[in-house]
Amino acid sequence: MIGIFDSGIGGLTVVKAIRQRLSAYDIIYFGDTARGPYGNKSFAAILDNLRNGLEILRKCGAGIIVVACHAAAAAVYDPIGPRFDLPVLEVVSPAAKLALRQTTCGRLGIIVTRATIAGGLYAKKIGELDASARVYSLACPLLIPLAEEGWLNHPITCMIVKKYVHALKVRQIDTLILGCSYFPLFRRIIQTKIGRRVHLIDPSLAVADSLAQFLDENAAVNGRLTRNQSLRLMVSDFTDQIELAARMILKQKVRLEQCSG
């Protein structure tokens, strides 16, 4: 199966993208709702939680794992990735690559959480690919609870988005990465507030493409993955509100299993 890890249920945006891109494959999801969201957590805490989540997905039969949580991407890149016994992809590298393909002026904005900025993987990846690119990172922590509350089109959400993106607008960016698994849910509002000329990068689409390419190039991994279009959703803490939010993202009835490893 394709395993997908996230700090909560925001990573279901990545599930959606992967199901659209690779519809036949079985998917198993683990959202660490008992310890998430990770946006204000330290690297050490995120690393511990990530190790636990990857282990759960491996035990449940994942043959490859996609980490949907941007805050955990730096820890996937180093130290997890090279030492884990399954291939582990993260969302930051493909999003950074796609953003650099899209920009014409070389001025990129990234909206993220504090932990993602502290992890530094966006700055590192973009710097490696194009040392002349200018990167403006902005932590937007309030968007996570707004998503969890389902206030996707609320007037207050519009005001908060406007306040946040103003800081990037004055930087005259032409490309903006939605650097948290929840943020694609605000795509329409963000586009309105930042202006139509700014190209938005949805990392869930970028990582789905990257996964498809990886499977094309790695027949051994691809051959081990089952293809029955199934979707199994696990969380480390279950509440009705979490199930509601999951339903809102996937736009279908869902059943969440509780699993703490």
Place this chain on the structure above:
Amino acid sequence: MIGIFDSGIGGLTVVKAIRQRLSAYDIIYFGDTARGPYGNKSFAAILDNLRNGLEILRKCGAGIIVVACHAAAAAVYDPIGPRFDLPVLEVVSPAAKLALRQTTCGRLGIIVTRATIAGGLYAKKIGELDASARVYSLACPLLIPLAEEGWLNHPITCMIVKKYVHALKVRQIDTLILGCSYFPLFRRIIQTKIGRRVHLIDPSLAVADSLAQFLDENAAVNGRLTRNQSLRLMVSDFTDQIELAARMILKQKVRLEQCSG
């Protein structure tokens, strides 16, 4: 020492109140920042975390523990309280008692998180004390990240508070309990939006009074508590942002120790 447990650093409002009321006593604080906030967590997850936190405080020398987190209060009441080997006080019971003393019309509002509503302790306590009282509970989850961000007087915070309290205003309450350890930080805005005639109940002051009374009545416990005016602050996950927020609440320089038990 007096131990104080919270899901994060919001419980420092209780530390402030206890230091004002019982200034000589040594205080040790544990904020579960690695797993908090608890507002959207299940009872089972909160119970596990609470057990871990109480054990840490006991090992570090607490002789009595005050649980500042409203979401954990129901778990303190049952099953923790009667079975733990130290006295454990929670914030809900004294706040409920004080609210019933203040109300004249018997219509009470409580602003809380979802986990506190699910725990049901406010409804239970108020029902036991005055079966005729009408209680209107409202979950205000967005106030927690606003506090963590330090947006205490931001225009967006005013709008969100206005939207929340409107639902209680139409119920014609005369008393409102600030039922989350962070909410006393918004006291001024809440008072403005709900109207001057509504009496606000700050549970941190209520639990400080309740603790003072408990110590008056329990000489054995009181005699074991040291009195050097010291304050030790521990968190299960440390970041600069958490230290900043702690400083904002206590209005003094603080040093947080990391401790996961």
